[in-house]
Amino acid sequence: MAKPKLSTVFLGGCFGCHMSLLDIDERIIELVDIVEIYKSPLVDRKVFEERSDIGLIEGGCVTEENVEVLLALRDHCDFLISVGECAIMGDIPSLRNTIPLRECIEEAYLNTVSTWNPTHNIPNDPELPLLLNRVHPCHDIVKIDAAIPGCPPRSDALWEALQALLHNKPVQLPYEILKYD
Amino acid sequence: MTNTTKIQETKTDTDMRRIVIDPVTRVEGHGKVTILLDNEGAVKQARLHIVEFRGFERFIQGRLLWEVPVIVQRLCGICPVSHHLGAAKAMDMIVGADELTPTAEKMRRLMHYGQIVQSHATHFFYLASPDLLFGFDAPMQKRNAGGVVMEHPDMAHRGVRLRKYGQKIIETTAGKRIHGTGAIPGGINKNLTPVERDRLLADADQAIKDACDALEFIKKYMEKHQDDAEALGAFTSNRLCILDSDGAMDLYDGTLRAVDRQDKIIFENEPVVNYLQHVAEEVRNWTYMKFPFIRQLGPKEGWYSVGSLPRVTACDYIDTPLAEKARREMIEALGGKASGLTMAYHWARIIEIIHGAEKIKLLLQDPDLLRNELVVKGKRKDEGISVIEAPRGTLFHHYRVDRNDQVSMANIIVSTTQNNEPMNRAVEYVARRYLQGTEITESMLNHIEAAIRAYDPCLSCATHAVGHMPLSVSLCNEQGDIIDRKNRAYFNSQQCII
Numbered sequence: 001m002a003k004p005k006l007s008t009v010f011l012g013g014c015f016g017c018h019m020s021l022l023d024i025d026e027r028i029i030e031l032v033d034i035v036e037i038y039k040s041p042l043v044d045r046k047v048f049e050e051r052s053d054i055g056l057i058e059g060g061c062v063t064e065e066n067v068e069v070l071l072a073l074r075d076h077c078d079f080l081i082s083v084g085e086c087a088i089m090g091d092i093p094s095l096r097n098t099i100p101l102r103e104c105i106e107e108a109y110l111n112t113v114s115t116w117n118p119t120h121n122i123p124n125d126p127e128l129p130l131l132l133n134r135v136h137p138c139h140d141i142v143k144i145d146a147a148i149p150g151c152p153p154r155s156d157a158l159w160e161a162l163q164a165l166l167h168n169k170p171v172q173l174p175y176e177i178l179k180y181d
Numbered sequence: 182m183t184n185t186t187k188i189q190e191t192k193t194d195t196d197m198r199r200i201v202i203d204p205v206t207r208v209e210g211h212g213k214v215t216i217l218l219d220n221e222g223a224v225k226q227a228r229l230h231i232v233e234f235r236g237f238e239r240f241i242q243g244r245l246l247w248e249v250p251v252i253v254q255r256l257c258g259i260c261p262v263s264h265h266l267g268a269a270k271a272m273d274m275i276v277g278a279d280e281l282t283p284t285a286e287k288m289r290r291l292m293h294y295g296q297i298v299q300s301h302a303t304h305f306f307y308l309a310s311p312d313l314l315f316g317f318d319a320p321m322q323k324r325n326a327g328g329v330v331m332e333h334p335d336m337a338h339r340g341v342r343l344r345k346y347g348q349k350i351i352e353t354t355a356g357k358r359i360h361g362t363g364a365i366p367g368g369i370n371k372n373l374t375p376v377e378r379d380r381l382l383a384d385a386d387q388a389i390k391d392a393c394d395a396l397e398f399i400k401k402y403m404e405k406h407q408d409d410a411e412a413l414g415a416f417t418s419n420r421l422c423i424l425d426s427d428g429a430m431d432l433y434d435g436t437l438r439a440v441d442r443q444d445k446i447i448f449e450n451e452p453v454v455n456y457l458q459h460v461a462e463e464v465r466n467w468t469y470m471k472f473p474f475i476r477q478l479g480p481k482e483g484w485y486s487v488g489s490l491p492r493v494t495a496c497d498y499i500d501t502p503l504a505e506k507a508r509r510e511m512i513e514a515l516g517g518k519a520s521g522l523t524m525a526y527h528w529a530r531i532i533e534i535i536h537g538a539e540k541i542k543l544l545l546q547d548p549d550l551l552r553n554e555l556v557v558k559g560k561r562k563d564e565g566i567s568v569i570e571a572p573r574g575t576l577f578h579h580y581r582v583d584r585n586d587q588v589s590m591a592n593i594i595v596s597t598t599q600n601n602e603p604m605n606r607a608v609e610y611v612a613r614r615y616l617q618g619t620e621i622t623e624s625m626l627n628h629i630e631a632a633i634r635a636y637d638p639c640l641s642c643a644t645h646a647v648g649h650m651p652l653s654v655s656l657c658n659e660q661g662d663i664i665d666r667k668n669r670a671y672f673n674s675q676q677c678i679i
Contacts, residue, residue, distance in 0.1 A: 012233065015209045015641050016258020016359045022307060023358055025345045029337065032327035042307070043325040044206045044627075065211075065232055092255040095240040104236035109464050112238055112592045113579065115471070116461035116480065125467045127215070131234050152258060152359050181360075 004166055005038040007052040009073050011066040012093045012135060013059030016152040017084040018042070021056070023155035031159075034166055039076075048076040054165055055080045056158075057144075060090045061136040065129035074142040079165060082147040083158065085180075087138045091151060094135040101133055146171065150179045190621070193217065197225060200616070202626050205229070205633055207308040207325070209259050210640025214629055216612050227612035229604050229633060230468045231640045238591045246272050246586045247366055253578070253593070254360055257641055259303060261360050262296035262351055263571030266433075267578040267593075270567035272366035275582055277559030283549040285368035285556065290433050291544045292354035292363055293569070297432060297537035298388065299347025300572035301489070301530045304637045305395065306340020309527060312634065313402050317627040324627075336398070339391045343534065346388045350541060353377050368556035378545055385542040389503065392534040396507055399528050403514070406524075412614050413632045414523030414607040417442035419475060419484065420491035421460075421575050421599065423453075423568055428497030430536065432570040439475055439485065440495045444520070447475060453568035456577055462594065473599045484602035487574025488636065489529035494520040501543070504536035523607050526635045533572075571596045573637055597638045607632040 010018060018041065022028065038052050039045045055077030061067050074080055085091035096104050109115065109122050138144055148157050156177045164171040189201040198218040205212040211232040217225045237253060244252060250268040254261035266289055273281065281289075311324045314333055322328075330337040348358045353373070355361025363369055403410055419442060423435035437459065438449040448459060462471035463480045474483030485491075494512070499505040511528050512519055519525055544550065566579045574596030581590040611632045615625045 010211070010641075012235075013641070014255050014258040014261075015639075016255070016261065019258045019303070019359055022303065022344070023348060026338075026341055028326070028341060029330050029334075032330050037325070037327055041204070041206055041209070043327070044321045044630075046203065046206070062234060063232065092252060093235055095252075096236040099236070099240055101236075104234075104239040107239040108236065109471075112462075113590070114457060114460060114462050114473075114577075114592055114594055115464060116474075117464040121464040121466050123464070123466055123469045127230070128469065129232055151255070155358075181357075 003034065003036045004054070005050065005052040006035045006040075006054045006056070006162070007038045007048075007073065007077060008040040008042070008056040009058065009069055010041050011057065011059030011070060011087070011138070012062030013084065013086040014092075015041075015058070017056075017058035017086075020084075020150075020152035020155045021158050024159045025155075027159055031162070035162070048072060050076075052077045053079065054162070056083045057081065057087045057138050058083050059086045060093060060138060061132060061141055062093055063129040063131055067132075067141055070138060070141050079145050080142070081161065082138050082144050084153055085149065085151045088147045088149060090135045090137050094137075097134045101131060105131075148173070148178075151181055154179055196220065198222075200621055200626070202630060205630055207311075207630070208634055208638050208640060209257070210638070212633070212638065212640045214608055214626075214633070216616060216629075218616065222616070222618050224609070224612045224616055227605075227609040227629075228467065229601075229608050231470050233641065234469060238593065241591045242588050244588050246275060246580070246582045246588065249580065249588060249591075250364055250366075251360075251362055256593075256595070257639055258359055259639060259641075260296060260300050260571050260573065262292055262355065263569060263576055263596075264578070264593075265355070265361065266293055266364055267567050267569045267571070267576050268580075269364035269366060270434075270569065271565035271578045271580050273368075274565035274567070275562050275580070276366045277561055278367035278557045279559055280557070281368055282552075282554040282557060284372050284552045284554055287544055287547060287549050288354050288369045288372060289364055291373075291541060291550065292351055292361075293433050294537040294540045294544070295347045295350025295354065297347070297572055298392075298534055298541070299344050299351065301534045301537070301637075302340055302343035302347060304572075305527060305530055305534075306336065306344065309631075309634050309637075310336060310340070312627070312631045313399075313527070317631065318624045321623070339394060343388060343391050343395075343538075346384055347537075349384075350381060353381060365556065367558045370555065372553060372555065373545075373550040375551060378550065382542070382545045385538065385545060388538040389535065389542065392531065392538050393503060396531045396535060399531050400510070400514070403524065403528060410522055410524040412611070413628060413635065414610050415518065415521050416606060416610060417521040418486045418603055418606075419447065419478065420495045420520065421475070421485050421487050422492045422495050423570055423575060424449075424496055425500075426450075429500045430492055430496040430498075432492075432533075432537075434569070437568070437575075438495060444494075444517075447477065453577070454566050456566065456568065456579075460577075460594065462598070468601075470598055470601050472601050473594060474602075485599065486603040487596050487599045488526065489533050489572075489574075490520060490522075490526045491574070492570060493529040493532055499532070499536055501536050501539035503539055504532050507532045507535055523632050523635045526637070530637070573597055573639055574599055595639070597636075597640065600636050600638065604633055604636050604638060607636070
């Protein structure tokens with residue numbers, strides 16, 4: 001029988017939630033034994049061809065590309081989990097939500113003290129994904145089946161959740177392994 | 182085998198063929214490569230673009246100075262310690278802590294060497310080693326950490342142990358493995374207990390051994406694959422790093438040294454407070470990531486590289502014995518070519534894991550770590566500048582605060598941004614080397630990704646400020662003139678979705 005499939009995406013985050021997944025340490029050896037990591041920044045597959053049983057989302061939606069990636073993940077996953085505060089709430093990237101986008105961009109490309117920009121270039125290539133006016137949590141865009149809090153969540157919480165789901169058991173995360181910072 | 186990477190190919194308006202690798206995988210963050218080929222299949226343009234935006238420099242304004250080390254480390258979940266310490270060091274200057282207590286400085290150094298070991302191990306074993314173990318023609322399903330676990334369990338265990346050891350050091354010094362809170366302006370908020378010390382010390386020799394075993398692997402690999410290594414990028418560059426006052430590698434603090442392509446000194450012994458005299462960042466239209474350059478050489482010639490290889494080749498020596506021995510072996514084996522071989526970044530990275538593990542062992546034996554003097558302060562200033570060698574290279578943090586302790590200006594030049602030009606040159610180099618002819622295969626594209634991967638780019642770091650950096654291709658004619666580039670109306674809210 002084919003192994004169940006796990007896919008992960010990295011949207012507007014810092015990669016810390018993926019790092020927390022790697023923080024299961026030796027259990028990674030057990031993990032790759034019971035599940036196929038199907039599409040993820042950790043493997044080389046570029047497009048979905050089959051469905052995944054579980055999808056993990058790190059990061060909120062910062063660009064239109066994030067939205068497309070999230071929609072594709074929803075289309076191809078049976079059970080979708082927002083992992084960490086950025087996916088759940090927007091978190092640090094959403095600190096820009098109180099500031100006009102134009103100010104953020106001008107700060108980066110025109111005002112910062114080490115910038116050398118005599119022609120006042122602002123990147124504007126047609127291929128650059130549009131920035132959203134606001135950073136959105138993932139549940140603004142698609143239906144989310146579960147969320148695991150933390151910045152990042154504890155690796156034990158990720159491990160317990162995956163274990164339960166992969167063995168068709170109810171997910172019960174004891175309070176001790178949840179955290180919110 | 183099905184074409185699992187889906188080679189994406191389209192015609193441009195100019196009739197050139199456009200190949201896209203999207204997303205670049207097994208790197209941290211979002212990146213995309215575009216390649217334009219003319220009708221004969223010759224590479225006309227090859228670019229790495231990165232596709233995210235955060236806006237840290239702007240939204241950090243108004244935050245209180247003590248919050249900064251906690252917030253800005255969220256630039257990066259792989260090297261949060263680098264940003265945590267970079268910001269804390271800048272804030273040290275602001276609170277007038279000109280010299281930290283030995284306990285504070287050594288606790289921070291311990292945290293930082295833990296970060297070096299962890300980040301380098303994550304990159305080498307989890308992300309890059311499948312290329313070296315399986316080759317570029319291996320099936321996609323195998324070319325990842327899972328494949329390494331299945332077929333090279335020794336290598337996998339070594340990687341897991343080293344990464345875990347680095348994370349345990351960080352957890353013990355910073356409170357958490359990821360996004361800890363150990364460093365505060367003027368010092369550190371905890372010392373080490375004897376129990377913690379003994380627990381960490383017990384695994385130190387194993388970490389050094391694992392790193393030395395990895396060194397043997399990479400030495401053999403580079404010897405056996407000399408031609409491959411050259412084909413994945415062989416070009417010299419200017420290099421920048423910090424060193425201690427004696428010219429030795431120092432990853433936590435020091436003065437700036439820049440060397441040119443012939444190893445001649447461009448400047449050295451420069452205190453970081455002068456960084457703006459030496460470094461500037463150019464903005465180009467086609468990517469969100471800026472292009473830093475050495476001012477005295479100008480924007481065209483001044484591009485430079487940072488990270489493990491520049492550090493190992495531009496320092497006078499490394500002050501721990503096993504790492505220094507390994508450094509000499511590498512220089513001897515590669516000769517003058519060392520600094521120009523993209524794939525030698527991996528070798529240098531392993532040398533730095535050894536160095537980090539040796540430093541950790543030395544620090545853990547230092548009684549200063551158990552003492553109680555944790556924080557100092559002095560005459561308050563309104564500006565702070567720091568530099569640190571993050572795993573991926575030199576990292577600058579620069580802040581001004583107002584009299585309410587709120588940040589009024591922030592500037593961060595991250596390591597990966599400084600490797601922007603070298604990475605783009607490597608992409609073009611490999612594309613010209615491999616993408617000849619009309620049929621493009623997955624293996625060819627794998628070589629391009631492997632060259633990018635050698636720099637261990639942290640694209641989430643690099644987007645802190647810089648706008649999202651998705652990739653982009655401008656439309657060029659055969660003379661290289663840009664013939665079409667539409668302005669995307671970032672500033673027109675009507676154009677943004679949602």
